[in-house]
Amino acid sequence: MDMSTKIGEQPEAIRRVTKLYAKLLIAGFALSPIVLIAYLYFFQDPALKFENHLFHEMAIAAATLEGVFVTYVSWRCYQSSGEPLLRWLTLAFLGFTAIYALHGAFTGMAHHNIWLFLLYGPASRLAMAILLLIGLLSFNQEADSPGQRAAPRRWLIWIAAFLLVNILVAILAYSPIAGNPVVRLTMEGGALAFSAINVTLMLIGRIRSPLMTVFGISITMFGLSSLAFILGRPWNHMWWLAHAIFAGGFFFLSYGIIQAFHTTRSFAKVYSQEEMVNRLAMAMVKTESAIQELQRSNQMLAHLASTDPLTGAANRRHFIDRVDAEIARAKRDNLPFSLLALDLDNFKSINDHYGHQIGDEVLQGFVQQSLDAIRPYDSIARMGGEEFMILLPQTTMDVAVTIGERVRSATENAVFESILIPKLALTVSIGVSQFGHDGTSIDTIFRAADERLYRAKDMGRNCVITA
Incomplete structure (x- = not known):
């Protein structure tokens, strides 16, 4: 219990008597x-x-x-x-x-x-x-x-x-x-x-x-x-x-x-002692409020610094930091993790035919569909344009393929509604890599996922490739 609470809980009778006594002391001293x-x-x-x-x-x-x-x-x-x-x-x-x-x-x-x-x-x-x-x-x-x-x-x-x-x-x-x-x-x-x-x-x-x-x-x-x-x-x-x-x-x-x-x-x-206590309490409330506001601002800045402003997915830099942390944990605890490299098929034609505003809506919808398809502790990042990556902690290649198929199926069956286009079909090509199986550095597992993504494109798109 803080001091201001204790002061506020003093009985009213004692407070009045002590105030009267203080006034009498002042009057007695003066006279x-x-x-x-x-x-x-x-x-x-x-x-x-x-x-x-x-x-x-x-x-x-x-x-x-x-x-x-x-x-x-x-x-x-x-x-x-x-x-x-x-x-x-x-x-x-x-x-x-x-x-x-x-x-x-x-x-x-x-x-x-x-x-x-x-x-x-x-x-x-x-x-x-x-x-x-x-x-x-x-x-x-x-x-x-x-x-x-x-x-x-x-x-x-x-x-x-x-x-x-x-x-x-x-x-x-x-x-x-x-x-x-x-x-x-x-x-x-x-x-x-x-x-x-x-x-x-x-x-x-x-x-x-x-x-x-x-x-x-x-x-x-x-x-x-x-x-x-x-x-x-x-x-x-x-x-x-x-x-x-x-x-x-x-x-x-x-x-x-x-x-x-x-x-x-x-x-x-x-100020009097009572005024000082009240002013101190007010100052503490204002300071605490300012600290909370500063914390919210810092959190917002941290979020903005780590987030793609269009889609709300993580940005490239933040995703690389997450993967680095996952590599350290995998080496320490001998745990696997996997990556999905994703690229929307024929996305340039959507921008060319319907405009970039529609394209932006499609990117936002795709990220939301992907978040619904992956697990709560997985994370998706926009690496540039229509290219994305998904980090799957503590996940082997087989499980990563299953999650990749969920994302691919959700994308293929999704309906992207807008004023201009009642229905727009969209597919995604996915390449999968696993830490340890495809290397133990960020460059090797990124390169493996990208190579398999390009292989998925060559094999007709709208598929998940692991080799």
Whole structure:
């Protein structure tokens, strides 16, 4: 029993329970940061802080380098597949990295202008959330053309847009409204709202491919990190937890990008285990069908290569191969075999009087009459024109004569019907030879059969000659 059959025979109740359990595991993993957020919110003193500028700068530098790397890998995947979702993922990673890098660069300004330090974080998360939502809306759209993928102008415009965001955030940080909590909460709340919309659309649309599941978990973690940032204060534990949650989502989404890079270069076409099993089964069926078709084609080619196309009898080359094999067996097992050399009498006159089409019908009818007269394991071949030979395995001269007489009588008594000729009489002359009696090589037994055939012609045709 194969694996696909075993999978198909699992009880329906177990299948449903395991699917539900898998969904709960995914949901539990995506929402697990809520437990940590609730713990810090209810049980930790929000005044407790860990302010370490060097550690923060190093963490942001590492995140920036990772962002650059993942942006490049996403771009390579997009160049290969042209998938619009990957274009927006590339822009989301690029935008986040370009804006978030200044959050680390201005860490030292925390005591001089706290807003120049703080606002780049929510701005980067808001930009990323918006671009990821646009990417989801482009899911399964038609791939971009190679010309669209290679156009540098599109990418330069977005880079300029991200630089403009950096300038606007700097201007906002030095404006009188920078200290208003609504500014930061609006950006952070916007990132949370866009993340929530993103996840909601995925659930409504039942988008469940493996990498899109990774995408959904990452978006959920991004949204929860924004919630933690809203609840936290600079340098307190909730603030640091928010960084950790966002980093987890960022790492997880990066993992999805790397998986796409190493498989299909597409974020929508990496298959689940069930899909892989089904596709493998389909591929195996197609492969088996192709192999069977190839075998049939090879058999047909072998048949065509060994058969006379007009009469369906074996051709000269195939018949000689059969006789060679029979000679080897006769020498090995000391068994006799015989040959019949046949020539239709006065066949040229049939072609001359009635035309070659009638002649072809006569040849076909003769082969059929001969097949009916010989044994199932005997074989007939057309050696050329109206000349034929019959191989009689394990047959002595006496038995060969009897079979030859059957063929001669069947031919003489056959009625060949056609539109033009209601009845046409046909006879055949036959020469017989036996391996061993007339020689032990193909040339000698062929020559003996041919000589006796010509003797039958000289003796008045329509007879079987053995000497």
